[in-house]
Amino acid sequence: MNGRKLFAGPCEFVAGAATIDALPATTLPEIAFVGRSNVGKSSLINALTGRRALARVSHTPGATRQINFFRLGDKCMLVDLPGYGYARASKALAAEWQRLIFGYVRGRAALARTLLLIDARRGITDPDRDAMQLLDGAAVSYAGVLTKIDELSQAELLEVQSRTEAGLSRRPAAHPELFATSAGDWRGIDVLRDHIATLAEAWGDTV
Numbered sequence: 001m002n003g004r005k006l007f008a009g010p011c012e013f014v015a016g017a018a019t020i021d022a023l024p025a026t027t028l029p030e031i032a033f034v035g036r037s038n039v040g041k042s043s044l045i046n047a048l049t050g051r052r053a054l055a056r057v058s059h060t061p062g063a064t065r066q067i068n069f070f071r072l073g074d075k076c077m078l079v080d081l082p083g084y085g086y087a088r089a090s091k092a093l094a095a096e097w098q099r100l101i102f103g104y105v106r107g108r109a110a111l112a113r114t115l116l117l118i119d120a121r122r123g124i125t126d127p128d129r130d131a132m133q134l135l136d137g138a139a140v141s142y143a144g145v146l147t148k149i150d151e152l153s154q155a156e157l158l159e160v161q162s163r164t165e166a167g168l169s170r171r172p173a174a175h176p177e178l179f180a181t182s183a184g185d186w187r188g189i190d191v192l193r194d195h196i197a198t199l200a201e202a203w204g205d206t207v
């Protein structure tokens, strides 16, 4: 399926869940987005869907503690998971995050793929490793997505790509392909749209 076509269709907010009990019933394949607070997750979801403010670009990192579901036509659901690793977050908040995310990914039959967002300016950081460990532990397949690549020179991008690929290749549940994106200059957006469209379509064939 063509990604542009999928993302040109209607996209609407369906539900927000702050607890596992509040998760909406599964009806469509789900693509989940996860990453550190401030990694550019809202901006990426807005760029993919071509909406300016679908996922609110928040300037208070760590403020969103709920899982938000956006339905893309009748094809798939984009799932915005709360960010992690906010420096000022308390241990209790971190534990709550883990419970919520683990509860979602472990029990979600319709979860087609998780996209783990990594800030291209930093590469994989310790909080990202913790998140990978959680996903590996839940045996959830995930792919890395570098964000904000417009901040880097070509040489810096190549360096962080190979470093990140090496880091991901050591993880049992990580997908080998690494995506490089920018919500600033739109590089990599169509490639990621096509990937999501392919996943959504493949999912339809297996159910």
Ligand code: GDP
Pocket: 035, 036, 037, 038, 039, 040, 041, 042, 043, 044, 056, 057, 058, 059, 061, 083, 147, 148, 149, 150, 151, 181, 182, 183, 184, 185
């Ligand atoms: P979230 O907390 O992960 O949802 O991150 P946001 O989408 O709110 O973005 C955090 C900050 O990074 C904001 O100041 C954005 O303007 C900035 N940002 C997000 N994406 C990009 C990008 O692709 N390029 C650049 N240069 N900045 C970005």
